[in-house]
Amino acid sequence: MRRAIAPALEGRRFDGVEIFDPRLTRPFDPVEVAAELRGERVREVDRRGKYLIVRFDSGRALLIHLRMTGSLRDSDLADDVHRRALLTLDDGTSVAYKDTRRFGTWLLLEPESVEPYIAARVGEEPLLPAFTARGLGERLRDRRAPLKAALLDQRTLAGLGNIYVDEALWYAKLNPLREAGTLDGDELRRLHRAIRKALELGLARQGSTLSDYRLPDGSSGSMQREFRAYGRTGEPCDRCGTMFAKTRVGGRSTWHCPACQPG
C-alpha cells in the first residue's frame, strides 16, 4: 500500500480534506483535523509496522492505520458508500480513503510526538538487516504466551498479522501454541527465516485479498493463492499431506499441520 500510494502523494499539497466519518479521527474532532491538514505538503510516505506515516514538510505526520478493511485509492471514489475521507491535491487529483468496517484510524501528530508514538507500539522491522535470530530470541525470552500470540503482539515485531503468522509458523515447522520463551537456537533461526519468507512473498504478491483489501488502483493482491496454512480447512499439507487443523489461538482462527508442526 505504501509503495503504491506514495507516487500519488509525495510532493503534493493537501488542498482539500473532507472527513465523512467522525470515528476516523476519534477522539479528535474531524472538522478540526481536516482544517489542520489543509495546506500541508507531503514530504514522503513512510511505514512502520502496519502504520502508514504521511510525513509533511512541516514535520508533522498523519498516521494512517487501515485495520481490517481500510484502503487508500488513487481516485475520488465518488458514490462509494464506504468512502470515509477524501483528499484533493494541488495537481487536481484525488486520493480517497475507503473503510467498510470503520476500524481504521487517522491520527495527526506534532513533530516531536511521531517517533514516541510509534516506538511505544511497534517493535523491530523484520525485513531490515538489523533483524536477527538472536534479537528475535531476546524479544521472546521469558514470555509464556503461545508463540503465535507473542508474534501477533506488534511490540515483539512489526507487521505480522493473523495470516502471515500462520504462514511463518508453517514454514518454520513450529506449533502456534508453543510457549514463546522456549525456542532453542535452531528453532529461532528457522522462525527468523520463515518470518522474512512469509512477508517477502506477501509483498511480492501485493498482499492478500480475502474480500476487501485493494491496492490504490482497485486491483486485488494475489497472496491468497499461495497460502500454505491460513484458511486451509479440509486441505492437505503441501509438505506431508496431513489434513490441516483449525484451532483458536490468541482469540484468532489458526491453521497448522499437526504432523509438520507438532506441539
Next chain:
DNA sequence: ACCTCGTCCTGGTTGC
C-alpha cells in the same frame, strides 16, 4: 509486568 478476553463496526456466509 504479563496475559486473556471483550469490544469497536459492517457485511458475507452458514445453518436451521
Next chain:
DNA sequence: TGCAACCAGGACGAGG
C-alpha cells in the same frame, strides 16, 4: 426464502 448466528485482515482497555 427468511432470519439469526457466526465469522472476518487489528488493536486497545479492563480485569485477572
